[in-house]
Amino acid sequence: MRLVLLGPPGSGKGTQAARLKEYLQVPHISTGDLLRAEVAAGSPLGLQAKEIMARGDFVSDEILLGMLEDRFARPDTANGFILDGYPRNLVQADALGVLLDKIRQPMDFAVQLEVPTDLLVERIAGRAKAEGRDDDSPEVVRNRLDKYTSQTAPVIDYYRQHGQLTVVDGVGSLDDVFSRLIEALSPAKEVG
Ligand code: B4P
Numbered sequence: 001m002r003l004v005l006l007g008p009p010g011s012g013k014g015t016q017a018a019r020l021k022e023y024l025q026v027p028h029i030s031t032g033d034l035l036r037a038e039v040a041a042g043s044p045l046g047l048q049a050k051e052i053m054a055r056g057d058f059v060s061d062e063i064l065l066g067m068l069e070d071r072f073a074r075p076d077t078a079n080g081f082i083l084d085g086y087p088r089n090l091v092q093a094d095a096l097g098v099l100l101d102k103i104r105q106p107m108d109f110a111v112q113l114e115v116p117t118d119l120l121v122e123r124i125a126g127r128a129k130a131e132g133r134d135d136d137s138p139e140v141v142r143n144r145l146d147k148y149t150s151q152t153a154p155v156i157d158y159y160r161q162h163g164q165l166t167v168v169d170g171v172g173s174l175d176d177v178f179s180r181l182i183e184a185l186s187p188a189k190e191v192g
Helices: 013-024 031-041 044-055 061-072 090-102 117-131 138-161 174-191
Strands: 002-006 028-030 081-084 109-114 165-169
Touching: 002 013, 002 138, 013 028, 013 081, 013 174, 028 031, 028 061, 031 044, 031 061, 031 081, 044 061, 044 138, 061 090, 090 138, 109 138, 109 174, 117 138, 138 165, 165 174
Parallel strands: 002 081, 002 109, 028 081, 109 165
Antiparallel strands: none
């Protein structure tokens, strides 16, 4: 299964992708995790990304595409993938279409996790307390949510217009949301 998970910060993309990975037996590719690994390694790319991420801004489309091409070149993506955090704008959506055509891995599903803004803010505040991530402070979260509205929400419309969008209610316990996801994906899972 080839799946793209969409949704604002705090909608549960990373959380649910970790579970879906076990269920579908395909790798979870999180662009946020890939970038955080570069930052932790202190690579040249990580040094560039660190401040941008700490502000809640988007790292450049060029860097992201290069990182994604490298990741898709690894053999574990042959049977599918769960892509989380990409595309975040229309340029990235077009780039992903071209990349998936090139590697002959057409997307089965773009799934949007829908969660109201007040709950997003509450969840991220919880993570800020638990994990102390640089980009979870209230001002930065506001910027990330603004970026989502101005740049990522159009990607949702893009997939809707292409008849590829499935919307899943992201409110509820982790198990509730996971069950809804499985249900939404089950026809595609049966056909492979
Ligand atoms: P990400 O790592 O993608 O961060 P995120 O949007 O917050 O999502 P995440 O998946 O981590 O959180 P989740 O909702 O699961 O991106 C970080 C930064 O990297 C970006 O700001 C940007 O700078 C950069 N970046 C990444 N991709 C990029 C791209 N394509 N282009 C440019 N820049 C890019 O979880 C949030 C919290 O909610 C957790 O604490 C979780 O436990 C909780 N939660 C989840 N589900 C819940 C539920 N059902 N009930 C209660 N709590 C729940």
